[in-house]
Structures are given as C-alpha cells and as structure tokens.
Amino acid sequence: MSQRSVVAVHLVHGFRVARPKALLGHENFEYLLGALRDVISLNPSTVFKSFRISAAGSDSTVFARLKTGIADALALDYSQGPAQLHVAVRRPPDGSDGWQVLVRLTPKPMASRPWRVRDYPGALNATIANVMVRLARPSGGNNFLNLCCGSGTLLAERLDYAPAALAAGIDNSTHAIQCANDNLLAAGYGNRSLLLRGDAGHAPFPRASIHEIVADLPYGMLVDTKGQIDHLYAAALSETSRIAAPGASFIAITVRKKLFESALGSVREQWKSVREFQVIVPSVAGDISPTIYCLERT
Ligand SMILES: C[S@@+](CC[C@H](N)C(=O)[O-])C[C@H]1O[C@@H](n2cnc3c(N)ncnc32)[C@H](O)[C@@H]1O
Structure with a gap:
C-alpha cells in the first residue's frame, strides 16, 4: 500500500432526499443495498462480518430501522465499534441539497499496518x-x-x-x-x-x-x-x-x-x-x- 498518509477511501453516493428517513423508501433503500453489496463483492466472501453507521443522530429511530434493514438484507451484525463495512451518512460538505452516503472501500482503515504485531494502548494512528x-x-x-x-x-x-x-x-x-x-x-x-x-x-x-x-x-x-x-x-x-x-x-x-x-x-x-x-x-x-x-x- 503506497498511500500511507490516506485515512480511508470512500465511495460517495448522493441522494436527492430532504431527510435520512427517505433512505428507507423502497427505491433508495434498494440502491443503498446495491452500493453496499458492490463494496462487499470486492473482497473474499468471509471478510465482511459486521457494519457500522456513522452519522449525526445515528441513535435515532430512523437509523435504528436502517441498521435493522441492512443487517437483515446483508446478514451482517451491527457494531458500535470497529466494523469491516463502514457507512457514513452526511449532508454534502459543499452545502448543496440532499444527503450523501459514504461507503468505505476497504474492510480495514488504511492506517492498519501489517507490521503491527503488538497492540499498545494509546498507540498512534x-x-x-x-x-x-x-x-x-x-x-x-x-x-x-x-x-x-x-x-x-x-x-x-x-x-x-x-x-x-x-x-x-x-x-x-x-x-x-x-x-x-x-x-x-x-x-x-x-x-x-x-x-x-x-x-x-x-x-x-x-x-x-x-x-x-x-x-x-x-x-x-x-x-x-x-x-x-x-x-x-x-x-x-x-x-x-x-x-x-x-x-x-x-x-x-x-x-x-x-x-x-x-x-x-x-x-x-x-x-x-x-x-x-x-x-x-x-x-x-x-x-x-x-x-x-x-x-x-x-
Ligand atoms: C501516547 S503514548 C505513545 C504511543 C506511541 N506513539 C505508539 O504509537 O505506540 C506515550 C508514551 O509515553 C511514555 N512515557 C510516559 N512517561 C514517560 C517518560 N517520563 N519518559 C519516557 N516515556 C514516557 C509511555 O510509556 C507511553 O508509551
């Protein structure tokens, strides 16, 4: 891996919706599942076991329904901590309308290093x-x-x-x-x-x-x-x-x-x-x- 100063690479999907709740609508939700399946399919089938959603208000009922829907459809566990499939939901940073769903392309953050054979509390990213x-x-x-x-x-x-x-x-x-x-x-x-x-x-x-x-x-x-x-x-x-x-x-x-x-x-x-x-x-x-x-x- 040569991009050693890169934190993570995400695929950004734009949704023309006013609120994250609309991601639960059939068409948007199927599109979202397709985006997640695309990333999962880039890796061997046993790699992805859990997923995580980062978003402001990710503990709301809307996100609870999204998490259950994704967990059921993709047979993945939801994790509050690190997970192989990482999804973030946010407003577009340029201030335009709608919402974005970011899907991390790699199962581990790019800060993971193969030489780390010993974990250490407080180790620097x-x-x-x-x-x-x-x-x-x-x-x-x-x-x-x-x-x-x-x-x-x-x-x-x-x-x-x-x-x-x-x-x-x-x-x-x-x-x-x-x-x-x-x-x-x-x-x-x-x-x-x-x-x-x-x-x-x-x-x-x-x-x-x-x-x-x-x-x-x-x-x-x-x-x-x-x-x-x-x-x-x-x-x-x-x-x-x-x-x-x-x-x-x-x-x-x-x-x-x-x-x-x-x-x-x-x-x-x-x-x-x-x-x-x-x-x-x-x-x-x-x-x-x-x-x-x-x-x-x-
Ligand atoms: C934040 S950790 C450093 C983590 C490190 N960058 C890594 O990636 O593993 C701070 C370190 O300071 C060390 N430390 C604390 N007091 C110290 C002292 N007086 N002299 C030298 N090292 C000290 C601790 O043992 C600890 O390993």
Whole structure:
C-alpha cells in the first residue's frame, strides 16, 4: 500500500432526499443495498462480518430501522465499534441539497499496518504518524529520535519513508519497548533502530546532535499520572532543546495544548513555530482532536 498518509477511501453516493428517513423508501433503500453489496463483492466472501453507521443522530429511530434493514438484507451484525463495512451518512460538505452516503472501500482503515504485531494502548494512528514524520523533513543522513516512542509507530513510519543515520526511540516503559521491538522486527527494521528504556527528560545523546525529533507525549487519559505528566512535558521540551541540532525539526502531538504551550514557553527563544493544526483521531473512547506542533530549532 503506497498511500500511507490516506485515512480511508470512500465511495460517495448522493441522494436527492430532504431527510435520512427517505433512505428507507423502497427505491433508495434498494440502491443503498446495491452500493453496499458492490463494496462487499470486492473482497473474499468471509471478510465482511459486521457494519457500522456513522452519522449525526445515528441513535435515532430512523437509523435504528436502517441498521435493522441492512443487517437483515446483508446478514451482517451491527457494531458500535470497529466494523469491516463502514457507512457514513452526511449532508454534502459543499452545502448543496440532499444527503450523501459514504461507503468505505476497504474492510480495514488504511492506517492498519501489517507490521503491527503488538497492540499498545494509546498507540498512534499510523496515518497521523506518517504525516508527522513527513513534517519533520526526513532525510537519509539525519539522526531521528522519537521521544515517548510507545510501540514504535513513528519509528516504523520514519524508516518506511527513508533510511536514517540513526533512528532511535526512548520510552520509560519496559512493556512499550518490548512492543516497539516486536513491531520493528516485524517491519524488518530490527537492526536499523535503537530502542532505549529511559526518561524522555534524559536522552543519552550529545548536545545539538539530532536533526528530526518527534514526540507523541502521553495525554494522561489512560492512566491518571497528572503530576508526572506536568513534569514530563517541561523536561521533554528542555531536553529536546538541548539535543536538537540548529535547524532541526521537532514535531509533537498532544491533546494537552495548555500544558505543551506552557512548557514551550520556557524554551521559546530556541524554537521557531512553523505551523500548528488540529487533527481528528479515532480512539477507543471516541474521536479526539489533538494538536500537531511543527517547530524548528533556531
Ligand atoms: C501516547 S503514548 C505513545 C504511543 C506511541 N506513539 C505508539 O504509537 O505506540 C506515550 C508514551 O509515553 C511514555 N512515557 C510516559 N512517561 C514517560 C517518560 N517520563 N519518559 C519516557 N516515556 C514516557 C509511555 O510509556 C507511553 O508509551
């Protein structure tokens, strides 16, 4: 799969209807079933077991009837969580009349990676990781460091994109390092990456030696370690400032905007802000909107 920064590809079907209720009408419903069968038929017959509908008001009676109708007609289970067949119902984003039904063309989101042999709570969506490593301006002769590397998503995406002189990850959890090790071995990058168990505030690299730094700092959502996280953000930013080479890129993602910006305040004169934007990331607890910060060492 070469489209590594693509989240998903959907077929968009337009319906000239005023409300989603009209999708239950015989003609529209048969058309919709045909659209779903087309996608199912692109894959081996055993692949699609469940479906999911995303829509504003998807818990209404109209959507309950749509779900039952689809489940009965296609012999699929309805799933509140991940499902092979993904259907979204929305208003056309250009503001025109009617409603659109989007049907995802692949049974898995395109962020799924064959190298992920170890799941890890809080693992970064690989599509977002891919975008982050590209924003860090990857180049073959560069030293790359992933602070708080968890299961190695950013390292695998970085090495998929281009070789690096050094590709290192640091995490203070033994379990995370084991997961990263297994994932990187499965990706074929076992001997091209260096995994260190340690604190993000003490990276064992010389001053001004790293050209690309990426960090998916803990959000404090999975474990309540608020006090530790406050300290970690300040320590990680101070350490990043020490090890970053002049002109180095630092790409960080977090939902803890205030905390990140307050920690950045202490090292502000050492970093130029290149850009900052929010992304929507599906998570087990529902969609979250972290910010990606793109900084350059002065
Ligand atoms: C959001 S997770 C990173 C997930 C990772 N990007 C992945 O795809 O698997 C944050 C990571 O920060 C690590 N962490 C927490 N405190 C740390 C510290 N003081 N030093 C280094 N790593 C730390 C946690 O063990 C966790 O793996």
